[in-house]
Amino acid sequence: MKLLAATTRYYLLLNVLLFVIGSIGLYYGIDWALRTEMEEQLQGRRKELLDRARANQLPPVALLATLLDISRQPRPEGFHDTVLLDPIEHEMVPHRQLTFPLSVRGQGPVWVTLRKSLVVAEDLLGVVLGVMLGVLALLLGGVVLINRWLSGRMWAPFRRTLASLRAYDLQQHQPLTLPTPAVAEFAELNLALNGLSQRLVADYEHLREFTANAAHETQTPLAIMQAQLEQLLQVPSLAEDPAAAPLVAALYGATLRLSRLHQALSLLSKIENRQFPRAVPVRLDELLVEKVAQLEPLLDARELRYDLDISKVPVVVRMHPGLADSLLQNLLQNAVKHNVRGGELAVTLTPQGLKISNTGPAVTGDPTRFFERFRKHNAASESPGLGLSIVQQICSYYGFCVEYLVAEGGTRHTLRIALKPASETPARTPSADLIATA
Amino acid sequence: MKILLVEDEAALRAALVGSLRQAGYVVEEAASFAQAQEKIVVYQYDCVLLDLTLPDGSGLDLLRALKASDSPAGVLIITARDALDDKIAGLDLGADDYLIKPFHLSELNARLRAIIRRRQFKGQQQIVFRDLLVLPNLAEVHVRGELITLTRKEYDLLLYLLANPGRILTKEAIAEHLCGDSVDAADSFDFIYTHLKNLRKKLQEKGADNYIRTMYGVGYKLSNE
Numbered sequence: 237m238k239l240l241a242a243t244t245r246y247y248l249l250l251n252v253l254l255f256v257i258g259s260i261g262l263y264y265g266i267d268w269a270l271r272t273e274m275e276e277q278l279q280g281r282r283k284e285l286l287d288r289a290r291a292n293q294l295p296p297v298a299l300l301a302t303l304l305d306i307s308r309q310p311r312p313e314g315f316h317d318t319v320l321l322d323p324i325e326h327e328m329v330p331h332r333q334l335t336f337p338l339s340v341r342g343q344g345p346v347w348v349t350l351r352k353s354l355v356v357a358e359d360l361l362g363v364v365l366g367v368m369l370g371v372l373a374l375l376l377g378g379v380v381l382i383n384r385w386l387s388g389r390m391w392a393p394f395r396r397t398l399a400s401l402r403a404y405d406l407q408q409h410q411p412l413t414l415p416t417p418a419v420a421e422f423a424e425l426n427l428a429l430n431g432l433s434q435r436l437v438a439d440y441e442h443l444r445e446f447t448a449n450a451a452h453e454t455q456t457p458l459a460i461m462q463a464q465l466e467q468l469l470q471v472p473s474l475a476e477d478p479a480a481a482p483l484v485a486a487l488y489g490a491t492l493r494l495s496r497l498h499q500a501l502s503l504l505s506k507i508e509n510r511q512f513p514r515a516v517p518v519r520l521d522e523l524l525v526e527k528v529a530q531l532e533p534l535l536d537a538r539e540l541r542y543d544l545d546i547s548k549v550p551v552v553v554r555m556h557p558g559l560a561d562s563l564l565q566n567l568l569q570n571a572v573k574h575n576v577r578g579g580e581l582a583v584t585l586t587p588q589g590l591k592i593s594n595t596g597p598a599v600t601g602d603p604t605r606f607f608e609r610f611r612k613h614n615a616a617s618e619s620p621g622l623g624l625s626i627v628q629q630i631c632s633y634y635g636f637c638v639e640y641l642v643a644e645g646g647t648r649h650t651l652r653i654a655l656k657p658a659s660e661t662p663a664r665t666p667s668a669d670l671i672a673t674a
Numbered sequence: 675m676k677i678l679l680v681e682d683e684a685a686l687r688a689a690l691v692g693s694l695r696q697a698g699y700v701v702e703e704a705a706s707f708a709q710a711q712e713k714i715v716v717y718q719y720d721c722v723l724l725d726l727t728l729p730d731g732s733g734l735d736l737l738r739a740l741k742a743s744d745s746p747a748g749v750l751i752i753t754a755r756d757a758l759d760d761k762i763a764g765l766d767l768g769a770d771d772y773l774i775k776p777f778h779l780s781e782l783n784a785r786l787r788a789i790i791r792r793r794q795f796k797g798q799q800q801i802v803f804r805d806l807l808v809l810p811n812l813a814e815v816h817v818r819g820e821l822i823t824l825t826r827k828e829y830d831l832l833l834y835l836l837a838n839p840g841r842i843l844t845k846e847a848i849a850e851h852l853c854g855d856s857v858d859a860a861d862s863f864d865f866i867y868t869h870l871k872n873l874r875k876k877l878q879e880k881g882a883d884n885y886i887r888t889m890y891g892v893g894y895k896l897s898n899e
Contacts, residue, residue, distance in 0.1 A: 452727070455754055456683050459776035463689035466779045469842050469892060470696065482891030485844060492846050495776050514759060530854040533827050537865030557762070565854070 240387045247379055255372045259365060266364055270357035271332060275315060278334040278350050285348065289338055297343045304348050311335045311347040320351070330354040393417035397426055404433065406510070411437045444509060451502040458495040465491060493620075500622040503562065504609075507629040512556040520551040520560065520655075524585055527564045534572055535581070542581040551587050553655055555634050563630045566623040567592050567651060573623075574649065590653045598646035606640055627651075675790060676700045678719045680710040680736065681752070682728050690723070693779040696841070699786075707731030714740055714747075721748040721789055723782075724769070726760050734763055741768045748789040752777070778847035784837035801836050803896070805882055808836065817880035827852055828873045831866075835886065835896040844893040870894060 288294050300306055313335050322329045333351045340346060397414055404412060412433035414426035465488040474480050506512065528535075528544060535542055553560070571581050571594040579595035605611060607628040610621045624640075631638040637654040677699045681687040687703055694701045702717070704710035707730040714722065714736065722740065726733035737749055751764040751772040761772050770789045773782060791799050791810060801808040807816040813829060815822050824832065834851050835843065845863045852866070874886055887895045 452754060455775060456686065460683060460685040460689065462776040463686055463693070463779055466844065466847075467689050467692050469844065470693075475842055475889060475892070475895075478890060481889060485892040488844055489846060527854075533852055533865040533869065537868055 238387070240383050240391070244379060244383050248376055251372070251375060251379070255368065259368050262364060262368065263361060266361055267357065270354070270360065274332045274352045274354070274357070275334070278315075278332065278352060281350050282334060282336055282348075285338060286336075289340060292341050294338075294340050297340050297346055300340065300346075305351070307347045307349070308344075309347070310337075311349065313337065313347075318351070322353075330358070390419065393419065393422045394425070397422070397429065401429065406436060406440050409437055409441065440509075444511065447502070447505050447509065451498070454498055455495070458491065458498060461491045462488070462495065497620045497622070500620060500626060504622065504626060504629055507559070507626075507633050510633070512559055512633070514556055515554045516557060517552045518555055518557055518560040520553050520564075520590070521546050521585055523560060524564055524583065524590075527561075527568055528583070531568055531572060538572065538575060539578045540572065540575055540581050541579075543583070545582070545584040547586040549587055551585055551655070553634075555630075559630050559633070563627060566627050567653075570623045570627070570651075571649075587655070589655050591650060593648065593650040595647055596649050599642060599649075600646060603640035603642050607638075675721075676702070676717075676719050677786070678702050678704060678710070678713055678717075678722045678747075680704045680723060680728070680733065681725045682706060690779070690782070693782070694786075697783050697786075697838070707733075707736065710736055711739065714743075714745065718745075719747045720794065721750060721786060723750050723752060723786075724764075725752045726764065727754060734760065734767060737764060737767045737769055746793065748793045750782075750785055750789060778844065778850065780834070780838045780841060780843045780847045781851055783841070784834050784851065787837040801833075803836055803839065804885060804898070806836075806877075808833070817877055817882045820880050822876050822880055824873065824876060827869055828876070831869055831873055835894070839896050839898045842889050842893055842895045846893075848893065 285294070294300060297306065316333050316335070318331050318333050319328045320331050321327070331351045331353055333349050335347055335349045337345045338348045393415075400412060400414060412430050414430055416423045416426060465484060469475060469481065469484055469488065474484065524546060525544070528542070567590075568583075571583075571592050574596045575581065575594050576596060580593075581595075582591075582593045584591040584593075607624045609625045611624070628638055630636075631653060635656060639652050641650040641652065642648065643650065675698070677694060679687060679690055679694070679701055681690060681703075682705055684705070687705065691701050691703060702713060702719075704713055707728045710724075710728075711731075722736075724733045724736060733751065737751070740747060740749060749764075749769040751761065751769045752775060753761050753764070753772060754775050761774070764772060770792070771785050773785060799810060801810065805818050807819075808814070809816075810833070815824055815829065815832065830852060831848065834848065845866055848866050849863065852869070870886065870888075874884070877886075878884065885897045887897045889895055
């Protein structure tokens with residue numbers, strides 16, 4: 237619900253309530269005022285009659301009876317409401333009546349009843365209520381109209397702010413430059429957002445620098461270790477030593493694993509920091525053929541039967557070439573690594589998606605957990621278990637949907653990726669996502 | 675063969691220089707952008723090994739300078755893995771090849787050989803090793819004058835060994851050379867074994883000496899003794 241609609245709802249509720257109270261008050265007020273007025277008029281006539289009686293100017297009772305409602309019998313005195321039949325309109329009409337004793341000289345007391353019709357008062361009340369309801373309707377309509385106008389005009393700066401927030405991309409390293417609108421609240425909001433984005437950009441820059449520096453600083457000693465160990469292996473006396481050479485070789489292998497782990501982690505953090513803005517059209521079909529050809533010795537060695545089904549139509553996806561490479565590499569490697577000797581590997585690529593299906597050892601557990609970092613099928617495996625995390629990160633970076641299916645008693649593993657060939661830019665996820673994963 | 679090595683990390687530079695001198699190159703070193711710039715103006719090199727991240731400048735600018743002066747030197751870029759865009763920029767600027775840090779020194783030798791071969795002999799070259807003759811532009815291998823047929827991977831493997839005579843090649847380096855740089859070699863050494871076994875058999879059928887030695891627990895070596 238819009239903020240304006242919500243506030244309008246309460247305004248309208250209050251208005252209706254006030255109008256009901258006002259109308260009731262007005263009704264009784266006017267009713268009371270009219271009755272009082274009637275009674276005053278009746279009292280006035282009574283006084284006039286009494287004065288004329290005292291001055292002995294009244295006509296005889298017989299004549300008086302034709303003009304007034306007179307009774308020789310005592311009647312209850314004072315004001316009363318009564319209903320009389322209107323002989324012209326044939327309707328029962330409410331009246332106010334005043335009964336009092338009157339002594340006409342020489343003829344004893346008589347009881348006179350004076351009456352006034354209340355029809356006029358009722359008509360007046362009807363008009364008053366009608367006007368009130370009309371005004372209420374106009375007011376409600378007016379409130380709705382003015383709110384519509386307000387939401388178009390007054391909230392325009394807010395909507396502009398919202399639009400620029402939606403389009404905001406930290407990747408561009410530019411803080412927000414929102415204008416300062418005339419409305420104080422919006423000006424404050426924009427000011428706060430500008431400040432926030434400046435801090436964000438600064439923090440992001442620090443983080444980026446830190447990651448880059450940390451990666452660089454770790455990489456260099458690793459490169460040195462690797463180069464020195466390789467040189468150490470070339471020392472003739474060591475190479476011929478059956479005890480020392482395997483030790484150095486193992487050290488060399490461990491260094492390689494460490495540097496591979498380092499590369500995988502820094503790749504993951506770079507994807508999370510969205511540091512791959514450059515996207516070009518990548519021919520996934522060609523890349524896939526190339527990657528499979530590269531892995532062929534591995535496939536042969538593990539006696540895997542493989543089946544490539546690549547669509548005749550070129551499969552073009554806009555992404556960073558390095559990430560495309562990494563995606564296919566990790567997918568294929570995963571399918572080979574977690575396969576069984578003499579197993580199968582089937583790859584299907586269409587413009588809609590990529591499906592890699594392979595045989596493997598039976599697994600239990602939730603397939604979605606296979607995407608977790610350092611998750612291994614086999615705890616003794618030398619691989620760090622980051623391949624599928626990288627696959628998932630790349631897919632979410634480009635908005636591809638990825639799912640892992642296990643069938644045939646857990647021995648048939650299928651990874652399906654829904655490509656969106658039309659996607660122009662990396663899917664923009666809310667910055668909350670960035671914070672959550674950072 | 676004269677090579678200029680531009681690398682700011684002293685320890686890595688030392689290891690590289692050692693390896694390159696062992697392979698028979700004349701190596702000059704430059705530790706900074708400024709030093710490198712001076713050297714490429716004054717001297718001629720067959721190949722420049724260029725680290726792209728230098729403390730006082732970008733290797734890409736050195737590459738531009740080399741190309742602007744029509745230098746005949748080949749350029750092999752050394753870059754950090756995460757600098758993917760630098761790599762592409764380097765190749766666009768006319769670098770011959772690139773290596774991603776950290777790399778195997780034997781891989782560096784193989785890449786250097788290939789660059790120098792392409793540049794200096796315009797591909798018209800033969801590699802002779804003992805009783806072996808390889809014509810890279812025809813992809814032909816002759817043993818004692820007889821042509822032998824190798825699979826693609828066996829041929830690649832042989833060229834890799836020939837680029838590193840007398841040098842121990844680790845299984846990891848061979849696996850990465852044959853299967854791309856990010857292959858997880860640990861569980862895939864058996865395929866190297868298979869390919870080497872087949873290669874040896876084909877060579878020996880034609881009477882070649884057994885100069886591919888197995889170094890137990892380490893790797894393989896093309897023995898030139």
